[in-house]
Amino acid sequence: MHALTQLETLNASLKLDEFEFEELQLKEHATKALKEKETQKFEPRRREEREVAQKREAKEKEKLKESSLVARKLQYQEFTWEEIKTATSSFSEDLNIGKGAYGDVYKCNLRHTVAAVKVLHSPESNLSKQFDQEVWRQPKRFS
Numbered sequence: 001m002h003a004l005t006q007l008e009t010l011n012a013s014l015k016l017d018e019f020e021f022e023e024l025q026l027k028e029h030a031t032k033a034l035k036e037k038e039t040q041k042f043e044p045r046r047r048e049e050r051e052v053a054q055k056r057e058a059k060e061k062e063k064l065k066e067s068s069l070v071a072r073k074l075q076y077q078e079f080t081w082e083e084i085k086t087a088t089s090s091f092s093e094d095l096n097i098g099k100g101a102y103g104d105v106y107k108c109n110l111r112h113t114v115a116a117v118k119v120l121h122s123p124e125s126n127l128s129k130q131f132d133q134e135v136w137r138q139p140k141r142f143s
């Protein structure tokens with residue numbers, strides 16, 4: 001008889017567990033439905049926020065592109081002979097930083113920028129192709 005009572009108790013407990021499990025499944029289903037509803041409710045706002053962020057990024061990229069174009073324009077400046085002569089102290093030996101196959105090189109400050117000026121020995125030199133290659137290399141940095 002004791003075994004029968006234990007069996008009935010276990011069956012009742014099992015039915016209670018099954019009922020609680022079904023109840024939890026219903027709550028889970030309701031929670032998922034609520035989540036989906038809330039997601040749909042806020043999706044237009046999230047989409048709008050993404051679009052605004054994308055537009056902001058596009059504007060920032062455009063500004064960077066424009067500023068780099070301006071920087072490129074400023075990279076190559078023209079200087080008058082008088083500016084160069086003044087900046088090199090009339091090509092003072094004190095500012096001479098090197099002698100090359102094409103001419104002497106002078107360190108100077110042109111419009112608040114440290115620069116090197118090369119004075120060619122002869123404009124009729126047969127080495128113009130080599131000189132062009134040297135001129136268009138990356139600029140050296142001076143300390």
